[in-house]
Amino acid sequence: MGGYATKYNVSKSLLHNEELRRNVPETRMYSKSVLKTMLDKYNMVYVKPNSGTGGKGVMRVEKLDQGSYKYQLETSARTFNSFDGLIQSISKKTKNCPYAVQRGIHLLRHSGRRFDLRIMVQKNPKGKWETTGVIGRLGHPKKIITNVCKGGSSKPVEFLLKKHVSNITEYTGKLRNLGYQAAIRLNKTFPKIKEIGLDVGIDRKLHPWILEANPQPAIYGFKTLKDKRIYQKMCRYQRAYGRR
CATH class of the missing domain: 3.30.1490.20 (ATP-grasp fold, A domain)
Structure with a gap:
């Protein structure tokens, strides 16, 4: 994905897919x-x-x-x-x-703080794309961004969405599929990619928007989840395709 995976090029690639178009600002x-x-x-x-x-x-x-x-x-x-x-x-x-x-997408909030989601999609050891995790990113109360490295914090999706979504399992299933479809599409434009961290914003009507797609994303936020198998699987897949 390298230096060509700019915000503009990622958006342009995703817009080529008719189904994804409605999820791209x-x-x-x-x-x-x-x-x-x-x-x-x-x-x-x-x-x-x-x-x-x-x-x-x-x-x-x-x-x-x-x-x-x-x-x-x-x-x-x-x-x-x-x-x-x-x-x-x-x-x-x-x-x-x-x-x-x-x-601009008016993001959902938790206790007055904006949040978005990170959907991690990776090639598994068989070379097939797989959504390996979804986590929430709760923004710093005084900042406009949710990045953990800028004062945000990682939170389970269930914790952030419970007041907004009635069936969280069904909703996260749709998000996981969105991540998978986006990876398939981006892989056509950027054939060398093996992993993508999608930043997805949820608006007040619960519609998901793909805000960014990050090659070689940081995964340390997933370490905080109670289910340690999620992070362990991500690390296992990274080792399989050569990322250390």
Whole structure:
């Protein structure tokens, strides 16, 4: 998947599959006009480094009432009275590398904190794709991202979804299938991949959105689960395809 697995290229690949298309938020390369168009369309977007990892440099940008705008980076938020003021500030952050603009998804919350899910999909020792685990990532209360390396915490899916979903087993089954289908599709575009960590956001209507696909994802969050066999299987599969 390497350096070609940018946010934009991943989105473009997934959109080739008609069934997956409804689970992929619109993602376009950043420019002043693209940001304006997407804010007018969605009111909230995420501006992300096109090839970044770990949530570094991600901004949440909002169009507010009466022509004002706001963005947040890390724990710092700024508000502007005009789009030009917003773009001047954001452009200082984006000048050193390509960025992408992604439709913002209003994520479900637990105790006021946003959360999303990490779906781990790997090639098993027979070379077939298999969803090996799903875990929740509960965001830092003051941050817009859920990454564990940025202050988020790993939680069981059942713990985070119990207030939102009536049949968690059935719902996670659908998520596991979504991960499997996404891996099949991405493998056609990126033939060398052996594992993918999908970041999936759940909106208020319980619709899942594939926010990112990470090659060589960190799996240490799965260590925290009560069922230790999940993490052990992931490690076993990684050894089989040569990741240490």
